[in-house]
Structures are given as C-alpha cells and as structure tokens.
Amino acid sequence: MLGLIIFCSILKETSGQKIIRVFSSDAENATMPCYDAPADCTSTTWAYYSKRGSQGIELFSNGKIHDRDKHDRLSLGSDCSLNIYTTTTKDIGVYTCWLGVKDTQKTFGNVYFHVLQVSSPSSQTQIRPGSSVTLSCQLHFYYEHSCETLLTSEGLRLIWVNESGVNLQTDSRFQISSSLNYCNISMTTKLLNEDDSTEWRCQITKGSEVKTSVSYTVSYLASTPTPVNKTQVISAVLAAVAALLVLIVIIGLILKNRAGRKADHAELISNFTPVTPAAADINGKMMCGQMTDDVAYAEVIISSNLCKVRRNVQSDDKVTYVAIRGGKV
The missing domain is CATH 2.60.40.10 (Immunoglobulins)
Known part of the structure; x- marks a missing residue:
C-alpha cells in the first residue's frame, strides 16, 4: 500500500536538487517522489543506482518503462513519481529523476530508499x-x-x-x-x-x-491429530464382535442348562414309583415325621433338600422321602 510509505524530511537542497529518504517495510509498495516535475511526464527520466559509484540503470524515459527485471513492479504516477510494488531488499539504492535529455537535463531530486525487514x-x-x-x-x-x-x-x-x-x-x-x-x-x-x-x-x-x-x-500450530490406522480399527472392531459373540454363546449355554435342570426336576417329581409302607421302614421312623397307615413313600433321586430335619440319613445319601397323603378307599 502506497499510503504505508513515509517520506523523511529533506536533508539538503542545492540548486533545486533535493535529497529525500524513503523507508518501506519488506514486501510493501513504495513511492519515489519527483518534486517540481513538469506536467508532461514523457520528458521525465528515472534512473537507479544500487551503490555509490555504480553505473545507473534507466528505469523510465519517454513515457515508457525500460527495466525488464522490474517492469511488472514499476509504474509512473500522475505527478511523475515512481511507484515500486512489492519491494525487496534488492530495491535499496538511490533513485534519481530529471527532466529532458542528458545534455540539457535538470535534476529534480535524489531519493535514498531503505527497507525494514523482520526475520x-x-x-x-x-x-x-x-x-x-x-x-x-x-x-x-x-x-x-x-x-x-x-x-x-x-x-x-x-x-x-x-x-x-x-x-x-x-x-x-x-x-x-x-x-x-x-x-x-x-x-x-x-x-x-x-x-x-x-x-x-x-x-x-x-x-x-x-x-x-x-x-x-505469534501463531501457535493447532494440535495435529494422530493419523488413523484403518487396519488397526478394523482389527479392533472384529475383536469386539468376536468377544460379543462369545458372550452371547456363554449366556445361551447358561440359560439352556438352567432350563434343562428345571425340566429334569419336574419329570422326576411327576414320574415317581409308589412303594409299600414296609419298604420305607427306616428304624420305624419317617424322615419328615412319624409313619402312619395312609402314607405312601416314593423314591425320588434329587439333590435338593426338601425336609428341614434329616434323621438317620448320611451326608452322601442320594435319597429324599416324600410323604403323600391319599384318600381312604
């Protein structure tokens, strides 16, 4: 932006010649003024000197830009000032504008150009x-x-x-x-x-x-996300599915086992074999109370304890007695 460029005060002025200092920041645009320039800029010439004692390079004359290296970055203002776009440190030096041909030239000013840069x-x-x-x-x-x-x-x-x-x-x-x-x-x-x-x-x-x-x-970098490994993701999903299937099978087997045990218990109860009262005489006493004439005994092989009190039965016995009272004939 041309407005960013600040012109320094005039250092000296002799015979109409003025020395001016222009400061610009790196990669900005700058303007080199040509004071008291004529209205017709076609008679104005701009030259550039990269260092003291060097041969000048003609940038502009007869209304045309001549420097091919800087052609795209140069333009002439309506007041005959020289505009430089996107300045670099290679642009520092002295810029001189004058009027007419060299034999009858009149110098209007020398512009010392400086560039400020941060790294x-x-x-x-x-x-x-x-x-x-x-x-x-x-x-x-x-x-x-x-x-x-x-x-x-x-x-x-x-x-x-x-x-x-x-x-x-x-x-x-x-x-x-x-x-x-x-x-x-x-x-x-x-x-x-x-x-x-x-x-x-x-x-x-x-x-x-x-x-x-x-x-x-200052600009901090955002946290870089960890790249996703598709193979690892697929393996993790498959492992989770396999674990779920195993869990389902185990639960199914447990439920099936429980259902089978209930069915066996019901079948044993319903299909008991009646026996005579004498066959169930164990020291003349019942497991769940005294014997009576109208009590029949059945042998039921189950593991659960149906009586609260067990008498004369060893710990390893597999027999439980059930008393069934029937009606008199």
Missing part, C-alpha cells in the same frame, strides 16, 4: 508455549557511512513495541539487543499461552513520528 530463525514448529523465540529486525539502507552515523545524523531509532505501542525494552520479560553497525535490533522472549495471536512491531521512528514498521504475529 525469525525459529521454525514454525518451535513457535509454541514454553519455547523461546528471537526476532531480528534489520534496516537495509543505502548510505555513504555507517548505520550508526545514519541514525545519529537523522535522529532515527530502531525499537520493538507491543500492540499498544509500548516499548518492549521497558519490560524485563523481553531481552533487547542492538547492533548499530548493521542497523539490527533483536528481541528474545519466552512464549506464554496468552501470546497466541499477539502482535509485536519493529519500528523506525524519528521522535514521536513512525517512519515505517514491520509486524510479527
């Missing part, structure tokens, strides 16, 4: 609570002298701030270190659970004015 040496899988992260912010600049001289002479500062704009250097949780020779400022901190979706910004400022900034947003 993280940590991989995305390391961005999680409890881990430490280090963010490095570097100003890629074009200047005849050191970065320290540039910052000092222009009154510029490189700082890290939080979402509210508070300098992180005031918080002991953050360790800030800088290298003025390389225009680099690093920030290290241990990530907390609440840091997810938190934004930190590296800024280059002049007093209270922010020239440009680059933000970094």
Whole structure:
C-alpha cells in the first residue's frame, strides 16, 4: 500500500536538487517522489543506482518503462513519481529523476530508499508455549557511512513495541539487543499461552513520528491429530464382535442348562414309583415325621433338600422321602 510509505524530511537542497529518504517495510509498495516535475511526464527520466559509484540503470524515459527485471513492479504516477510494488531488499539504492535529455537535463531530486525487514530463525514448529523465540529486525539502507552515523545524523531509532505501542525494552520479560553497525535490533522472549495471536512491531521512528514498521504475529500450530490406522480399527472392531459373540454363546449355554435342570426336576417329581409302607421302614421312623397307615413313600433321586430335619440319613445319601397323603378307599 502506497499510503504505508513515509517520506523523511529533506536533508539538503542545492540548486533545486533535493535529497529525500524513503523507508518501506519488506514486501510493501513504495513511492519515489519527483518534486517540481513538469506536467508532461514523457520528458521525465528515472534512473537507479544500487551503490555509490555504480553505473545507473534507466528505469523510465519517454513515457515508457525500460527495466525488464522490474517492469511488472514499476509504474509512473500522475505527478511523475515512481511507484515500486512489492519491494525487496534488492530495491535499496538511490533513485534519481530529471527532466529532458542528458545534455540539457535538470535534476529534480535524489531519493535514498531503505527497507525494514523482520526475520525469525525459529521454525514454525518451535513457535509454541514454553519455547523461546528471537526476532531480528534489520534496516537495509543505502548510505555513504555507517548505520550508526545514519541514525545519529537523522535522529532515527530502531525499537520493538507491543500492540499498544509500548516499548518492549521497558519490560524485563523481553531481552533487547542492538547492533548499530548493521542497523539490527533483536528481541528474545519466552512464549506464554496468552501470546497466541499477539502482535509485536519493529519500528523506525524519528521522535514521536513512525517512519515505517514491520509486524510479527505469534501463531501457535493447532494440535495435529494422530493419523488413523484403518487396519488397526478394523482389527479392533472384529475383536469386539468376536468377544460379543462369545458372550452371547456363554449366556445361551447358561440359560439352556438352567432350563434343562428345571425340566429334569419336574419329570422326576411327576414320574415317581409308589412303594409299600414296609419298604420305607427306616428304624420305624419317617424322615419328615412319624409313619402312619395312609402314607405312601416314593423314591425320588434329587439333590435338593426338601425336609428341614434329616434323621438317620448320611451326608452322601442320594435319597429324599416324600410323604403323600391319599384318600381312604
């Protein structure tokens, strides 16, 4: 976005020539102004110098873009300014605009272009609570002298701030270190659970004015679900079905056994053999009371105890006596 680019104050002005500094964040759009340019931009020429003493590259002249490498990223504004889209660190340098041919040219301005960039040496899988992260912010600049001289002479500062704009250097949780020779400022901190979706910004400022900034947003990876092994799932289902079938068979056998025992018991009771009273004489006493003349005895081979009192019967006897009172004939 062209509106993100902040123009620095004019450093010097001699014979109509102006030196301007433009700061941009990495991968943003930038505009190089051409002050006092004529209304007809077809007579305006733009050239680019990657470093001091290098041969300039003609970017625009006679109303046309000439640089093939940057052709898709360049355009000319209605005020003859040069627009660069999706800037990179390779775009830093000096941009010069002038009017007319070289023999009769009039220079309108030199634009020093600088790019601010943030990088993280940590991989995305390391961005999680409890881990430490280090963010490095570097100003890629074009200047005849050191970065320290540039910052000092222009009154510029490189700082890290939080979402509210508070300098992180005031918080002991953050360790800030800088290298003025390389225009680099690093920030290290241990990530907390609440840091997810938190934004930190590296800024280059002049007093209270922010020239440009680059933000970094913490983003924790969602928990990766464990891949489902189809073979294991099928095996588990089959094992569960087999266990269920075995349980059903066992229950069926138990119910069948119980039903058979009840049927046998009923058959033995209904099909008893009558005997004479004398055959049931055991010491002249009954198992369940005294003998009487109108009592018949039947031998029923069952395992359950039908009498509360057992007399003269051994523990291993398999005989139980049943008294049946019949009517007189």
